[in-house]
Amino acid sequence: MSVQEATVFDPIQANDIDAELERSLTNEWDAKIMTYPNERFPFNEWILNRVRMMGFPVEDLSYFHEVVPQAETYRVTKQLCADTNLPEFRRLLNGFVRQVVVPKGKLRQPVAVQRYMNVRIMLPSTPELYFPLHTGLLYGHGIASRSLWMPFVDVTADEDKTRSMQIIPIKKSRELTKYAISNRLTMAGMTEVWGKHAHQIKAGPGSCCLFSQEHIHGSGMPNSTGKTRISMDFRIAEGMYGDLLGRKMPAGYFHLIPDTEEEEERLAKLPPRELQYNNGKQHIFYVANNTSATFCIPVHLQRYMLVDYAEKKKITRDYELFDLEDMLHCPTLLHLVEDRNANIVMYSIFALPEVEADRNHLLETSLKRGNIIHFVNEDLQLVNADDLATIKHYLAFAKFGHSRLPIGLPLSETTRDYFGKWNETVQQYQ
Ligand SMILES: [Fe+2]
Numbered sequence: 001m002s003v004q005e006a007t008v009f010d011p012i013q014a015n016d017i018d019a020e021l022e023r024s025l026t027n028e029w030d031a032k033i034m035t036y037p038n039e040r041f042p043f044n045e046w047i048l049n050r051v052r053m054m055g056f057p058v059e060d061l062s063y064f065h066e067v068v069p070q071a072e073t074y075r076v077t078k079q080l081c082a083d084t085n086l087p088e089f090r091r092l093l094n095g096f097v098r099q100v101v102v103p104k105g106k107l108r109q110p111v112a113v114q115r116y117m118n119v120r121i122m123l124p125s126t127p128e129l130y131f132p133l134h135t136g137l138l139y140g141h142g143i144a145s146r147s148l149w150m151p152f153v154d155v156t157a158d159e160d161k162t163r164s165m166q167i168i169p170i171k172k173s174r175e176l177t178k179y180a181i182s183n184r185l186t187m188a189g190m191t192e193v194w195g196k197h198a199h200q201i202k203a204g205p206g207s208c209c210l211f212s213q214e215h216i217h218g219s220g221m222p223n224s225t226g227k228t229r230i231s232m233d234f235r236i237a238e239g240m241y242g243d244l245l246g247r248k249m250p251a252g253y254f255h256l257i258p259d260t261e262e263e264e265e266r267l268a269k270l271p272p273r274e275l276q277y278n279n280g281k282q283h284i285f286y287v288a289n290n291t292s293a294t295f296c297i298p299v300h301l302q303r304y305m306l307v308d309y310a311e312k313k314k315i316t317r318d319y320e321l322f323d324l325e326d327m328l329h330c331p332t333l334l335h336l337v338e339d340r341n342a343n344i345v346m347y348s349i350f351a352l353p354e355v356e357a358d359r360n361h362l363l364e365t366s367l368k369r370g371n372i373i374h375f376v377n378e379d380l381q382l383v384n385a386d387d388l389a390t391i392k393h394y395l396a397f398a399k400f401g402h403s404r405l406p407i408g409l410p411l412s413e414t415t416r417d418y419f420g421k422w423n424e425t426v427q428q429y430q
Pocket of ligand 1: 134135136217
């Protein structure tokens with residue numbers, strides 16, 4: 001299905017999907033090494049070229065530290081992360097996901113991919129900068145999200161252990177995570193207890209590791225090999241589990257990728273978006289706490305994001321309105337859309353009314369009147385009918401208004417405990 005066919009998007013809702021998720025996580029995604037044709041997907045060469053284009057004549061990424069000054073490494077890392085959002089890289093990556101990860105990882109489309117890749121450079125000269133062992137769930141990722149770890153240098157030899165990543169199989173990871181929580185382990189305690197069970201991932205250009213948010217993984221120790229490790233990691237989400245992505249919401253953290261090469265090609269030919277933002281109208285900031293996803297997000301933090309967005313997009317800031325708490329039909333937003341002739345800058349597509357008919361009325365009216373709505377968290381803009389389809393597609397992907405949990409909350413024991421405590425207080429109040 002293409003991004004444009006939002007109205008027929010119908011994610012699988014069968015009740016037994018979690019049994020299938022469990023099967024997948026404990027098989028294809030249980031810290032398995034997956035091979036891929038490096039000549040078709042030369043990520044390592046692309047990264048090497050980007051480093052060279054920054055003015056550092058590196059020939060072998062393992063010896064990056066001999067060419068790039070240590071003080072420059074953080075800047076280079078951040079630049080490489082940003083570069084992974086360049087159109088040429090996204091096309092390479094999207095093709096890789098469609099042609100290799102989806103079939104080998106037995107995923108079902110539509111899938112969404114992390115917006116910016118994490119590129120990591122582990123120098124042999126900075127022992128204090130290694131990454132402690134952790135799990136994705138403990139970092140706010142959702143149970144259904146899948147991770148890929150891809151080294152751009154060969155770390156298959158035993159002596160490469162400390163520059164590779166370490167990982168623990170899923171069942172042992174679950175046990176050890178519970179142990180760490182209930183015994184309130186310190187970071188040093190986790191490094192010691194978990195470290196004993198972790199094994200070296202053996203991969204290099206042409207192979208990568210598939211794992212889940214429950215796997216304990218990380219460097220876990222300083223790189224003492226004398227060589228640099230450069231790697232990339234990112235996450236993928238399937239639409240059928242679009243409401244099981246914890247705090248990493250679709251559209252903000254994850255971008256839907258086209259299902260086919262043809263659709264990718266069509267989208268690549270569209271004109272640059274910035275050209276379409278300038279319709280000569282003023283911009284009204286809209287902040288609210290009227291949906292389950294925005295209920296706990298203070299408006300001053302929303303406003304920080306709106307201000308930052310307006311500056312980046314070079315759009316004016318003319319006025320601001322709040323919505324009325326407890327009025328879930330969002331009357332202020334409705335008023336802005338129906339009665340004012342201005343563009344709206346708002347926090348998120350998940351700040352739109354959860355009732356689909358109300359939401360669609362707002363979006364369609366805005367489109368008809370030629371007023372643009374900017375959704376800051378997702379960097380989405382409602383300018384034309386294609387945008388409307390994309391926004392609807394993301395909301396369907398996230399099961400907005402129908403999800404098992406409010407969008408943006410992790411499915412964990414702690415969440416359940418917090419809800420329990422909160423519920424008790426509310427009951428007493430009544
Ligand atoms: Fe991680």
